[in-house]
Amino acid sequence: MPTDADSTSRNRQQQLQRELLRRARAGAARRAPATDAPQDAPGTASAHDRVPLSRAQRRMWLMARLGGAGASYHVPFATRVRGPFDPAVFETALTALVARHGILRTRYAEHEGEPCQVLLAPPRTTVPVPVVDTDAAHAPALLRREAARPFDLAAGQAVRALVLRHGPLDHTILLTFHHIAIDGGSLETVAAELGTLYTAATDGLGGSTLTTPPQYADHARREHDGIPGLAAELDRWCGLLADATPPRLPGPSAAAPHPDSRSAAAHTVPLGTALPEALRRLGAERGATLFAVSLTAAFAALHRLTGEDDLVIGVAGTHRSGTAMRGLVGLCVNTLPVRVDASGDPSFTELLRRVGAALLEAQRHRHIPFDLVLERLGATARGGDGTALVRVTADVLGEPTVLRLPGTSAEYVDVTTDGAKFALSYALDLGDAAHPVAFVQYDGSALDDSVAEATARHYATLLDAAATTPELALSKLLGPDPEAGALTNAGSGDADGARHPAAQALRAQPQVADATVVQPAQGPPVAYAVLRDSVGPSGHELLGVLRRTLAPESVPATVTLLDALPRTETGELDDNRLPGTSVPRTLSGPRAEAVTGAFTELLGPAPAPDDDFFALGGHSLVAVQLAERLRTELALPLTGLDVLQARTPRALTALLDERAARQAAAKTVSRPGRSRTVRAGTVLVTGATGGVGAFVLRELAAQGRPVLALARPESAHLIAAEGVDVVEGDLCDLAGLRDAVASADAIVHAASTFTRPEVDVTAMETMVGAWRRGSFVFVSSVDAYGHPRADRVAEESPMCEPVSPYGKGKLDCEAMLLRAAGTEGRGGASAVRSPIVWGAHDRLREQLRWGAIGGLYQAAHRGGAIEVPRPGTGGHAWYGVAWVHAAALARAVAECLDRPVHGVANACSGHVSWHDLAHDLGEVLGSRPDVRESGDVPQDLDHRWHYDSARLARALRARPGEDRRTVLAEMIDGMTGDTD
Structure with missing residues (x-):
């Protein structure tokens, strides 16, 4: 009779045969042309149509624009699958899903002050599905971090994927959506269709039996057109x-x-x-x-x-x-x-x-x-x-x-x-x-x-x-409530300033040492607070706390921070020495005039200093518009959420005064060893909140150059505090790009979508069209070289196929820029081709963890054995990567503003072999992996080129603290929510 061992052996052989057949069919499916992407049906929205948002979408868009929502409206969908799973086949299925449903490839913009959605064409390349090896114990932290990563709604990013591989037959699949594109009912459709599309790709069918689905843009348009007919029901x-x-x-x-x-x-x-x-x-x-x-x-x-x-x-x-x-x-x-x-x-x-x-x-x-x-x-x-x-x-x-998915078991994974x-x-x-x-x-x-x-x-x-x-x-x-009556009307407090409800609420905050409230003869009360050790929340943040916890009649007009409360010789509060105890009935000053003007333009008659935003008819969209107007006019960081929390012209003016003072202080901070001589000419910097752009911004500010930074509204405050002027926009806002370029005397273009080269090329075309004076520096990529035949690459070497869509997009942008340089009053141009950039910045840390060398980082993090290509494999003497510190790249970019290279320059500070990089990562991480050399060349490590960088060699020379080991330590020390 057959034994249990014989049965187990046969089962394993059958499973292996099924797996080999499945992989062969999957390979055929990936080679076959995609046939599942639906054509636009008559009467439906097609790519690049501008469609009004549904009211539910509008609410999500407003929450994102107001600021402060964070990851609240991210929808993580995770499943642990045990059994045969092929990430490449899943990538094919996910790409087909995005092609089927326009809402998953929709970007969000503004038109004449109102938000709208613009459908993008189906993806020309597969939607990426990164795979990270990790054990189950470390998976929750990775899933939480991935689910919390922000979305770029203006770029059309509404879904992203991550696969955690715990073993050959054990994976966790995470899809993270933005709520603007999906709800609970949609998840059931997504799960069912992905299962069908995955099965079709696995079986090598190259398509599926799924029918053409309804499109959300059509629903949004129908809802928009039907709103006038709801008037009577809305009234009731x-x-x-x-x-x-x-x-x-x-x-x-x-x-x-x-x-x-x-x-x-x-x-x-x-x-x-x-x-x-x-x-x-x-x-x-x-x-x-x-x-x-x-x-x-x-x-x-x-x-x-x-x-x-x-x-x-x-x-x-x-x-x-x-x-x-x-x-x-x-x-x-x-x-x-x-x-x-x-x-x-x-x-x-x-x-x-x-x-x-x-x-x-x-x-x-x-x-x-x-x-x-x-x-x-x-x-x-x-x-x-x-x-x-x-x-x-x-x-x-x-x-x-x-x-x-076929052949696997499924277990729900909760991702908070x-x-x-x-x-x-x-x-x-x-x-x-x-x-x-x-x-x-x-x-x-x-x-x-x-x-x-x-x-x-x-x-x-x-x-x-x-x-x-x-x-x-x-x-x-x-049963009886022992705390009954504890929640009473906070407006019935004693008139004594120390016992006023607002003073009591302020002193209840752990970072507030003392507080009092003064009630003027006319107008609302005014609060004063003293922070412990002079650090803690701002007056505006404390005012937000009071608005959340007190009755409206007890909320003061402002909360002013003091070093100490003035007191008499007997220790009593000296009201006469408090600043602003007499609250003016009118507001004065340029920021007060701007606030009053914005209220008047958007909400009607000129408001009194303490009129409430909502009582004047304000709502979320008006808050966004008011914040955008004041940010532009005053060049100060402000979000729609700030408007909703401040609510009155007086409180909003106080907030702007506070931020103006912080900005002025930031501009006067001197940097040792740096010239503060102000040079003529404003430099526009795109991508200022990214890893490269942030270092460029820092370098230009240190040189005393006037800087205009392009940033999206929700992130403008991150760089406004650095003492630079901010103009709102992104690569999809072509009108904003034109205006920003036209107002600048020189341009540093460091922004990139990374995954949508057509957007990058269109943005460059717009910028070049508006460029009329000064120099233009474009931070490009060595990917524009493609795969050179020689292992040493000279500057301006021709492109060699194959080249990635990202690299081709960079090459097209360079050609457009260099053709325009020196014409119609334009200055010189420089295309600075950069490899992987290193530096202590969150965006660069993300690239280290998840980017091109993310697999090497994850392997080093786990310890154990790491295999890298042996020198000489495939006839190539070296395998590794070029690298540059972000600060060195920023110095090279700044040099090109004054001395354009009138062509292409490489920005490489050095080169490191995969063997040495794996050792360095292991040393810094403390994992000390066993690095082995083999005759195999994994696709992620198939890189063997040295790039000459003679033109910018002086600026690229490493300074103290910019060596590879130090920079790696800084990057890894700054990572949060890691796998350990």
Whole structure:
């Protein structure tokens, strides 16, 4: 009889045969031309059409532009697959998915002050799927870091992939989407289609049986065209929500995190296995769904937490309906505010009846976009901190979606993101049927951890009690509240400045040593604070804390930071020596005039100093527009979120005054050994927030050159603080590029999309067209050489095939620039071809970890054995990489401004073999890997060229601290969330 060992051996042989056949078919599929990309159907949006955003998309776009959202609206989708998995086949499937759904290849721009979406053509190359070897213990940190990486919505990036390889038959696949392009319903479609497309590619079919899907742009256009017809229903719905306000949550205690922290935290409470079914029975008896029962428990818990009777909780609705939207990928969710009266200590069943009626009313209006409701309600729909009506939500969570691929098992992997979408969210989590839990997520800046833990317990207790004693009054279900009455109207504080609610709230902050409030004869109160050790949050940040925690009447006009509170000989506060105790009835000064002018232009009549932004009719888009206007006019960092938090002309002027003072201080900081002589001519720098651009900016500022830096609005504040002027824009904003180039006397173009050469070429064409004076330096790449036949590459050597799309794009940009140099008043041009750039900057650290040599870095990080090509393999004496320190590259770029090379110059400070680089990485990481040489040349390590760099040799010469080992140590020391 056959033994277990014989059976196991046969199974392994069969599995190996299936795997070999699968790989052969997959290779044929990749060689075959792609046939699955759909053609644009008649009447649908096609590539490069400008389409209005849906209202849900508009809300996501505004959150991104306002600033402060972080990774809150990233949607990570991770599955651990065990069994045969081919990343190359998955890359083919993902590329086909992006080609099928235009929303996954859509960029977001502005047209005449309004956001819009522009469809891009299907990808000409495969969507990259990086693979990183790591064990399961280190996977969560890698997944969290990848999920938190920012998206560039203006460039059309809405999805990216990462595969973690734990073993030959064990992988974790992570797809990270931006919420502007996807929702929960879309994930099910994405998972199903990826499974089908992967199977088709594996079997070598070169296509699939999937039908042409509906396109989100068509849905957005239909919604946009239908909004005028919603006027009557919108009036009725807003009437039902009139005078509703967001629940006032008890603010964080003195142990709370930094005032601007929006970190998401959570508490879970286990529930009995039989409880969900008991709650379903209760709902069936009362004509309600399980969701309505869970929502009722959330209302009861929120009533207990706030002590308020008139409560609003948001629930998720959907715009999907009918077969026409089946298979639609995109953001189709709509927030439904459910308003419930919890007064009179009702029983759970009575509250369930009220919740059911309110929920039914909300669902009748599910097709009315929530942000239209907010705009119509105006200031009345916002709390004292400017929070929109829905700051608390509730849901029932089911079994999560997973990616199912042929021949593999699938396990859901939870990837948490740092941001919280709402201040507080309740959920009945039934994802694991055997272990249901009550789940509460909250924003750490809005709720104290101990309070959140208590409300999670209350929510769980209410769910349990509802199943057994639903006829009891709510007060009986939970028992007496020992903290009842603790959340009172903060506006009833004593008139004494030290005991004013704002002063008490300020002193509760761990970094505030003392505080007081002065109430002028006319106007709002004014607060003063003293920081411990003179470090901590700004006055604007502290004002934001007060807006989140106090009643509107108790919020001061400003918070002014002092070194110490002035006191008399007896120790009493000396009000007369406090600055600005007499609050002027009008504002003066250039920044005050700019703020008042911006308010007037965007919101109507000239505002008083303490008029509220929302009361004047402001909303999120106006906040973005107001911030953009003031940033441009005053050259100071400002975001839409700043406007929403400051809210009054007086507070916004104080914030701008504070930032102007910091900027002026930054401009006067001297740098030892550097000339501060100001030279004529403004230099425009693109890519200033990137790794190379940041060093160029630093070098030019050190030389005293006037600098104009191009940056997107959400990142402008990162460089404005460095003492440079900022102009908003990016490579997709062609009008902004033209204006920026036209205003400059010289140009350093260091920006690049890396993955979309057509955008890079179009941007260069626009810049060259606007260039009329001064020199132009383009930071190009040695990829433009392609694969030279000789192992030594002279400057300006001709390009040799094969060349990557990225390298071809660089070559096209260089040719365009050099043809225009010296014509129509233009100065000289320099194309500075750079290899991999090294330096202590987050973008450069990302390249080290995930870029061209990321595999080598990850291998060195793990330790063990690393194989590199043996010298002489394939007839090449050396294998390795050229390198340059970012500071040296910046010096070379600055030199080209004064002495253009009128052609191509290489920017290589040195060359390092793969063997030596692996040793260096191991030494710095402390892993000391066993570096072995072999006759194999992996594709990532097939690089054997030395680049001559005679033209810029002097500037590229390494200075102290720029040696390879030191720079590697600086880069690795600065990495956060790494695999260890």
